[in-house]
Amino acid sequence: MAQQKHKILIIDDDNHLRESLAEVLDLEGYATIEAGNAKSGIASAKKHNPDVVIMDIQLPDSSGFQICQELRRHSRDWVLIMMTGRFLSAEEKTQGLSLGADEYLTKPFDIQELSIRIRQLLARRGK
C-alpha cells in the first residue's frame, strides 16, 4: 500500500482547513501536498504531478474556476475536486464541470464519503 500512495494536492488559503484535511487524508492513506494560494498551487501541481487536486473555489489571488481551467489544460489525468462553503447555482456547477472539475464538495464534508469518492474517481482513471 505504501508504494501505491496516491498524491493529493490541497489548495486553500485557510491554513487550519488545509492542514486538518491533509492530516485526515494522511490517515486515509494518501500523500498530501499543500498550497496556500493559486500560484503556488499551480506550481506545486506542475512539480509534483498529483493524482488529485482539491481546491477551494475562492482563493485570494484567483478563482477556483481559473485554476481548474489551467490545471486541466496541463493534465487531463488529474482528478480535480472543488470545495465551497456555499450553495452553488446550477450555472456555477455547469461552468465548473465544463471547465474540467470532477466533483464538488460542500463544506463541511464527511471524510469517509470523500475518501470513497476519491477512490471511485481514481478508479475511473485506472489508477
Added chain:
Amino acid sequence: MTEAPKKRGRLFYKFLLIFLIVSLVPLGIVGYYLVNLSQITLNRAISRDQEALAVGFADTVSSYIINFRNVLFDAAHLEDFASMNVAKQQALVSHIMQLHPAFLEISVINADGQETVRLGRFVHDTKMRDLSNDALFTKVMRAGEFVGGLEKYMGSYPAITMGVQIVNPQTNQPVGAVLAKMSLTALSSLLKTGFPEATHTQAAVIDSSGFLIAHSNSKEIYKPDAKLPDDVLNVLLRNDAKTGSGEMILESTGERVLAAFAEVTELGWVVYIQRSVSVAYQASDDMLKRTWRMMLIVTVFVLFLGYAVSLVITQPIQALREAAIKLGEGDFDYLPDLSMPNDEIGELAHTFMQMSESLKVKTAEIMTAKDELERLNRSLENRVEARTRELKSAQDELIKKERLAAIGQMASVVGHEIRNPLAVINNSIYFIKTKNNAVPAPDPKVAKHISIIESEIRQANGIIDEILGFARTRELNPKIMHINSYLEDLTMSFPVPPHVELVKSLAPENPVVSIDPDEMAQAIRNLIKNGIEVMPEHGKVYVRSEVVDPGTVRVDVEDTGPGIPKETLEKIFAPFFTTKARGTGLGLAVVKKVADRHKGRVEVTSVVGQGTCFRIFLPIVQNPPPAPR
C-alpha cells in the same frame, strides 16, 4: 301637481292703475276745461245779456217817462186846452187820468200862477193853490218843460213830477202850465215781468242820488227807506260809464253776483241788474256734476273693464310663471296647459314650450352625462384604489424582497464563513476519532464526546443549510415528474423515528408536475420534520396527494400533534417566526417560498388538540412530454 297660489301680481294692479289714469285724466282735463270754459262763456254771455237788458230797459224806462210827458205835451198844445177854458181843461185832464192810471194828480196853472184845474186820485182838497212862486212852475215857464222831483208819494209809492207849458197854437206863446205827478210803480211791475223771481235776477232803477225808483221785487219798493246796498250804489254812482257789467261779491250777504248797469238817457237814472253766480252758473255746475258723475261711472266701468283686461293679460303670464316655476323645479312632465290666444303672449307661450322641450332634452342629456361621469368616476376610483392596492402590495413585496435579499446576502456570507471552521472542526474530530479508535483500548468517554461534537456539527450545518436554503436566489431547476413516485422516494429516505408512524395516501391519478426536486424535497422534509418534532411521544404523520381539480394537485402533510392556536397560525409562514426553543424560524418560510416559486400555494389548518394539516397546491402539467422521469 300642486296648485300654485292664485296671487295677484303687481302687474295686475299696475294695469288697473294705468287704465284708470288713461281714462280718468283726459276726462278730468276735458271736464275741467269745459266747466271753466262754460263758466267764462256764461260769465261773458250773461254779463253781455244783462248789460243789453239793462240798456234795453233803460230805453224802456226813458220811453215810458217820455211817453207820459208827451201825453201832457200833446194835451197842453190842444186849442181847447190853450183856450184856458177851465171846463174844457177839466174834462181833458179827467179824460187823461182815466186813460193813464199812472197819473196820480194833474194841475193846470194859468200864466199868473193860479191853479185852475186840480184833479187827483187821492186829492180831496179841491181848493185852488197859488203857485206863482212855486219853483217848479217857474222852471216850467222858463224852460218849457220839467221832469224830475222824485218823491215817495204818500210815503210809499215812488212818484215823479213832470210839467209842460200850455202853448197857444196861434201865438205860440205860453199861457200856463200843466203839472202832473205820476206813479212809477208800473216800472217795478215792468221789472218784475222782465225778471221774475224764479230767474233769481234782481233789477232796479235808481236816480243819480241813489233813490230807488223801481225794483223787480215790489216788496222792496214800498219800504220807506228802500234803497240798494251801499257797495252796489258805490259802484253805480261813482261810475262814469254809460253801461257796464262784471262780477262782484256783495258785502252784505257775501253772495257772488254777476251785475250790469245802463244809464237812462236824459233822466240821469241807472238801470241795475244783478244775478246770483250760483244761479248764473247753474248750467256749468250741472256740467261739473255730470262730469263728476261721469268720472265715477267711468271709474267703475274702467275698474270692471280693467279687471277683465288685466285678467286676460296677466292670466297667461301667471300661467307662464307657474310653468316656469315647475320648469325650475325640474318638473318637465306636468307643465300647465299653455294653449294661448294667437298673439304675442301666445307666441311667448309657444316659445316657452319650445324652450322647456329643449330644456327637457338638454337636462336629460346632462343627467345622462352626469350619471356617466359619476359611473366613470366610480370606476376610476375603483381602478385607482385597485391600482393603489396593487402598488402598495408591490411595494410591500419589493420591500420584503429587498429585506429578504439583504438577509440572504448576509446569511450567505455568514454561512460560508462558518462552514469553513465547521469543516476544520469536522476534519479534526475525524482525525481524533480515527486515532482514538486505533488504540487497543479506546476511551469510551472520548468516543462519546467525539460523537457529541459530530452531532453538534451536523446541527450547526443544518441551521446553515436552512438559512442558505431560504436565502439562496438561484433559479428554479424544474423537472417533469409524477408526484407519487417523487413522494415515495422522498418518504422512503426520510429518517422517521420509531414512535411516529408515517402514513401515505397517494392520488390514483398520479398527476404529472413540474418541480425542482431539491427545493420541493426541502419543503416537504421541513413539513415532515416539523410534524415529527411536535409529537415527542407518539403520533402519525400523513402524507397525501389528491387531485382537487383538473389543474391542481394537493400535497398534504398532516400530523396528530397538539395543533397550533389560531393567533399563531397566521404568522407561521413569516421568516424567523418560531415557537420552538431552538430553531431559525425559516422552515415554514422556505415551504411558502418553494410553493410560491412553483406557482402554487400553501395553506394550513389546525385544530388544537387534534393536529395540524399543511396543504401544498401545485399546478398539474396537462400535456406532459412523452417520457417523464
